[in-house]
Amino acid sequence: MNLHRLLLQRQARGWPVRVAVIGAGKFGSMFLHQAPRTPGLHVLGIADLSLPRARAALARIHWAPEAGAAPDAATAARTGATWLTEDSLALIEDPHVEVVVEATGDAAAGLRHAHHAIRHGKHVVMVNVEADVLAGPVLAREAAAAGVVYSMAYGDQPALVAELVDTIRAAGFAVVAAGKGTKYLPAYHASTPETVWDFYGLTADQAAAGGMNPRMFNSFLDGTKSGIEMAAIANATGLAPPEDGLAFPPAGTGDLPELLRPQDEGGILPRKGMVEVVSSLRRDGTVIPDNLRWGVFVVFEGETDYARRCFAEYGVATDRAGRYAALWRPYHFIGLELGVSVASAALRGEATGCAERWAADCVAVAKRDLRVGEVLDGEGGAMVWGRCIPAARSVALGAVPIGLAQGVALARAVPAGALLTEADLAPRAADGAEALALRAAMRSLREA
Structure with missing residues (x-):
């Protein structure tokens, strides 16, 4: 301060x-x-x-x-x-x-x-x-x-989530879940730069007049940016991603402590200590009134009767049992902060959040059936979107990170919905050697 x-x-x-x-x-x-x-x-x-x-x-x-x-x-x-x-x-x-x-x-x-x-x-x-x-x-x-x-x-959501997690942990509480909000429906995963403006209710001309980049906005819409950001948060905090990717459950701020608790206690989490993204839309497309589309959150646990009594006395947002509590920030200021x-x-000499381990990866998933010889168009494009999964699973599968899923041809066909692996790709050009070397160092870090 x-x-x-x-x-x-x-x-x-x-x-x-x-x-x-x-x-x-x-x-x-x-x-x-x-x-x-x-x-x-x-x-x-x-x-x-x-x-x-x-x-x-x-x-x-x-x-x-x-x-x-x-x-x-x-x-x-x-x-x-x-x-x-x-x-x-x-x-x-x-x-x-x-x-x-x-x-x-x-x-x-x-x-x-x-x-x-x-x-x-x-x-x-x-x-x-x-x-x-x-x-x-x-x-x-x-x-x-x-x-x-x-x-x-x-100002970007990963650093703000890392700050919330650090604050809660420094206060002696266990973090159950942390993440952000976004606008999400399952159909968005198939969005392309040509269809993206329909989902935003804009024409291509309106978007162009506003200087809006279709690939960037498509990355936010199709789930890729959420996957990237949750992987960054997991790597900075040690929280775990879901085994098969984010669930994007519909939730308002009042739903957070009830929804983001372990499954055996009535929530959706496989276990405590995970990242997740909540949607501002119900699955029928209607808007949740107290949504967190622009914000970030942390859910934490009152592990004693005394802590839970304090939650109640001071109006802390909790689940019905009063055990799990939520703290959120409704919006972020991006580069202004x-x-x-x-x-x-x-x-x-301090970072505002920093990758400390390789806990999660954001890997490429086919948006449609991909053919042999097609050249991948990367983040925000028409061919792949990025899913956040555990780093151990990514390494075991030889998955292609979304950041390296561009400008390389396919050596074999990949069906829609499948994770891309390095075995699916033709040899890469040499111009990305530094990125590939650093990625190889990541694998060595994981193995160590």
């Missing part, structure tokens, strides 16, 4: 926390909007594959043109301006940079940038959950060995 004070101290000393932002998309833009309004932070540089696109994003958030006028990082550090560049690795390497925010959304690029930042002694805030799920535990170990922080991104992670890494 002292980050603002520490930021003010850095500001007063004329030594702001200098940040490199890699990727000026939606999440990055939200952080960039808030950074100039946060004392003690200085966005030293922004790297993006397309500078015209980055400048257009900055214009949308009312970034002053002169603020992005620095020709290099040294000038930016001296003048307080921001260097815009297409050379992400050069920006990461610059000695003035203290914290790297990886916000590209591309798993292979995210791993490359994080690996590079750690080698150069920079803290990493990993907005790129796709990359974190592929190899986060390996990167976290590398960061610890290098004396830097590898962190989840505050990311400065918390940047400040925590630089000023406290």
